[in-house]
Amino acid sequence: MGFFDKLAIGVAAMAGAAAVAGWVLSAPQRLDEVTVASLGTGDAARGERIFWAGGCTSCHAKPGSQGEDRLQLAGGVQLKTPFGIFVAPNISQDPADGIGNWSVGDLANAMLKGVSPDGSHFYPAFPYASYARMKSADIADLFAYMKTLPAVPGKAAGHQLSFPFNIRRGLGLWKLLYLSDQPVVSFPEGTDEKILAGRYLVEGPGHCGECHTPRDFIGGPEKSQWLAGAVAAEGQGNVPNITGGEGGIDGWSAGDIAYLLESGFTPDFDSVGGSMVEVQKNMARLAQEDRAAIAAYLKAVPPHANGYPARGQAVGQ
Known part of the structure; x- marks a missing residue:
């Protein structure tokens, strides 16, 4: 086997190893079972404070909503960025189009780890890079409060992103750089x-x-x-x-x-x-x-x- 054949094999091996390492490092990371079990049921009265501090209505209320309609969390607000257009999803209590079927652990994983219930990375247009610094007890309280809000049918439109930004797996590497609870x-x-x-x-x-x-x-x-x-x-x-x-x-x-x-x-x-x-x-x-x-x-x-x-x-x- 000639030098260049050996070099090609070596390069291919290194590329393969890098791909495997990237795949492993980019895997979504969830909260451990002990943390999820410790969340408890939360307190809705305390959760209302976290709801307003977190600005949930700013992105997830129907565009143009006023007054109590701001609690109709049907989503739809568009954020037009150099990476593409991100659309805020429905986070109302609708079980089909919103998060009515989520558990408190699902919400905690979304906010603290940027991971969806199906194990996918959320895009950081959802500001989990900040929410990662929150106390888990506050997430439980927020969950309890959100359970008191109305269910609003209607799924928000999807994001409009081009390659490579439409590949969610790569966000795992982004999180290694920027996601911290400190x-x-x-x-x-x-x-x-x-x-x-x-x-x-x-x-x-x-x-x-x-x-x-x-x-x-x-x-x-x-x-x-x-x-x-x-x-x-x-x-x-x-x-x-x-x-x-x-x-x-x-x-x-x-x-x-x-x-x-x-x-x-x-x-x-x-x-x-x-x-x-x-x-x-x-x-x-x-x-x-x-x-x-x-x-x-x-x-x-x-x-x-x-x-x-x-x-x-x-x-x-």
């Missing part, structure tokens, strides 16, 4: 409990970093620029810097931040716009101490300059 911002021992409570709400259920943090070329958050603002996933706009860095909210007090979350008004009497309108409606449903905790955390995070290009500057310059 806090993004570390604080020293003795940090005010209000700040730590705010960290949980912002980094976990509130998933603020999903929009306010710039992303790399494969859609992973640039944690070194946490909450520094980002180019909007849709359109040509920017999502604001909400740190104390240049271009951010250094001039805002904690009271200013909490008031915006309650009322929708900035310190200069402007009002929130875009997708933040729905987020603010959700935050207004939280207790005052929760909004104060969020504000305390945002005042304590490391400051960063804007994480998006200046006006008139092309992305990538």
Whole structure:
């Protein structure tokens, strides 16, 4: 056997080994049985708080819903991104078109691991990269509350994705890079409990970093620029810097931040716009101490300059 024949066989063997390794590493990872068994039945009253903190209605309510209709979680909202169009699914209690047949373990696996009941990876347009930091008890409470919401028939349309983004298995490798249950911002021992409570709400259920943090070329958050603002996933706009860095909210007090979350008004009497309108409606449903905790955390995070290009500057310059 000649040198080039041996080389070809070696290359083929390495490629085969790499393919097998990739297949193994990309496999969906579920919660262990002990964690699932410990979830319990949850408490619906506590779960309502997590529901609003998690912003479930922002994506899963029928587009344009107002008032109590925002609890009709039929899905259908489209998120148009460079990777394709993601469509929020029906997560109402309809057993055929929604999640009425899900168990509490199914919901926990979806939110903490990004895995569907059939064992497939969810796309991270569903912000499980943030929900992964949530307490399992809060997932159980959320499940109990969602069981009280109406069943809405009608399956939402599927995602519109081209190759290779339509191959879900590859998301397992994405998760190895970006899925973690650890806090993004570390604080020293003795940090005010209000700040730590705010960290949980912002980094976990509130998933603020999903929009306010710039992303790399494969859609992973640039944690070194946490909450520094980002180019909007849709359109040509920017999502604001909400740190104390240049271009951010250094001039805002904690009271200013909490008031915006309650009322929708900035310190200069402007009002929130875009997708933040729905987020603010959700935050207004939280207790005052929760909004104060969020504000305390945002005042304590490391400051960063804007994480998006200046006006008139092309992305990538």
